[in-house]
Amino acid sequence: MSFDTIPSKASLKPKPFNAHVSDEDLKSFQTLLKYSRIGPKTYENLTADVKDFNHWGISREWVADAKQHWETKYDWRKTEDRINSYPNFTVPIEDSGFEFQIHFTALFSKKPDAVPLALLHGWPGSFLEFLGTLDVLREKYKPEDLPFHVIVPSLPGYGYSNGPPLDKDFDTEGIARVVDKLMVGLGFGDGGYVAQGGDVGSFVSRVLGVNSEACKAVHLNLAIGIQQPDDVPMDALSKEEQEGLVRYNNFGNLGNAYAREHGTRPSTIGLVLSSSPVALLAWVGEKFLQWSDESPPVDEILDSVTLYWYTDSFPRAIFPYRQFFGPKPTFFHPDAQWYIKKPMGYSWHPKELAPVPKAWVAKSGNLVWYRGHTEGGHFAAMERPKYFVKDVEDFVKEVWPTVK
Known part of the structure; x- marks a missing residue:
């Protein structure tokens, strides 16, 4: 199968995976x-x-x-046939004394300078959100000229990855550690990688941007939890951003x-x-x-x-x-602890459940790239895969030469 050549520097040994439910089930x-x-x-x-x-x-x-x-x-x-038309793998990853079996779908490049890219989903999504993105990339590129190694994990507890331990607590930082070990173990530790996320994946990407040395840049399409900065008055926002905040408030209240x-x-x-x-x-x-x-x-x-x-x-x-x-929430609003110092990109969509304005997001990290869209909602990669690919390509093209 094309795009299935695991990088030679990988220390992990992923096994090919085939999605299949028994006839009985x-x-x-x-x-x-x-x-x-x-x-x-x-x-x-x-x-x-x-x-x-x-x-x-x-x-x-x-x-x-x-x-x-x-x-x-x-x-x-x-x-299942569509899933299996892509390279799928599972690999054991240990964290905190527990062995995860992590599933991921991938498009591996044969291009020597391909940029490793982790695409991270959330709830109620799954790796399926990114199949349209993989369609676009597979149609546009061959393994020899694909500019990315595209890794789409099923986060712990989702899809074909096993769940967290039954005898101990587990959290978003834990998910980030597992994703980081996956990316580093696939051979991307020295040169680094880019994390992209929406929903829960946006929080995981933020944690990676702060805690992982190998994560060199972060692109988000959700930035929920950010509050209005004192120095950004409402009248400084565009009409579209103000309308987006009405949607954000409706989501928060109802x-x-x-x-x-x-x-x-x-x-x-x-x-x-x-x-x-x-x-x-x-x-x-x-x-x-x-x-x-x-x-x-x-x-x-x-x-x-x-x-x-x-x-x-x-x-x-x-x-x-x-x-x-929960009873003791540690909500990841981007305070000083979660400020991303590395290059950060943000794509704004009007029908996102929390269309946070650009100026607000800029207070939560080193925002060096931004694109506002006139269409699109919470599931950016699934809803508009061609635009999603364009955003990722343009963001990486701008920031990667400065961080690699």
Whole structure:
């Protein structure tokens, strides 16, 4: 397979991985889905508008239609074929006395000066968010001229990576250590690498930018948690940025109940959503619909929900929320501890759940590159992969000569 040549300097020995659910598990799931009931009609679920933070959540009609499509038209085997069209690997990585089995998808370059790039997802995403990005890069380049080594890990607890230890706490800094060990172990320790992240991946990228010597630059498409600086008045912001802050405030006041549940009652919500595929569909589907600029195709949403179901990702993946909303939150708002001194880039999208203004983000790190977009939401790589690739290419082209 093209793009599958692991760098010669790698100390890790990744094993090829093939995504495959057994026929027995597939049949069992289809039976469970068929008999999973949808709740009764209510005033709220008949009038719900998922695009409006003020209006109840996901509609019963959407869930019913998506369930029917899932049962009668959706084909997980096609998604597996797409996953397996890329080089996939698993590799053991030890951290704090625990052995993680980390899955990652990659496009390895044969170009001597290719820039290592870690693309980091969040919740309710997965490595699937970046398949469109890999499509663009694979169509545009050959292994001989690909300017990046592109590494897309499944973060601990997500997808085909195993979850954190059952007998000890684990946190975002721990995720960053595992990602750093992966990148260094693949041979990128001496020359360094670039971290790119959204959602939970944005926090992991920030930690890497601060704590990892090998991480030389950071690009973010989410900067949630940053507060208005005293020296940046509202009238200094553009009209688009001010409209984005309305969305940010709506999310903070009316849109983050899910995150508080993840952080304060992870045991309860984990058990609830592991019991019914329709429950998981409603919980995850709402976020893809509400946080995207344009609603993704139902098959794309079902890809993510199905991956979560078959890999038991939901209860294993929400542990970072305890840091944000748990009993003793250590929310990663970029105070002095998390100021990124290395080159930082930021892509702004109007339908991001927290479209933080450029001037605010500049207070949280050494912002040397910025691009404001007129379209796009929370899932930047999935929604607009060609623009995402362009942003990453332009950011790396500008900063890499100064840090390598």
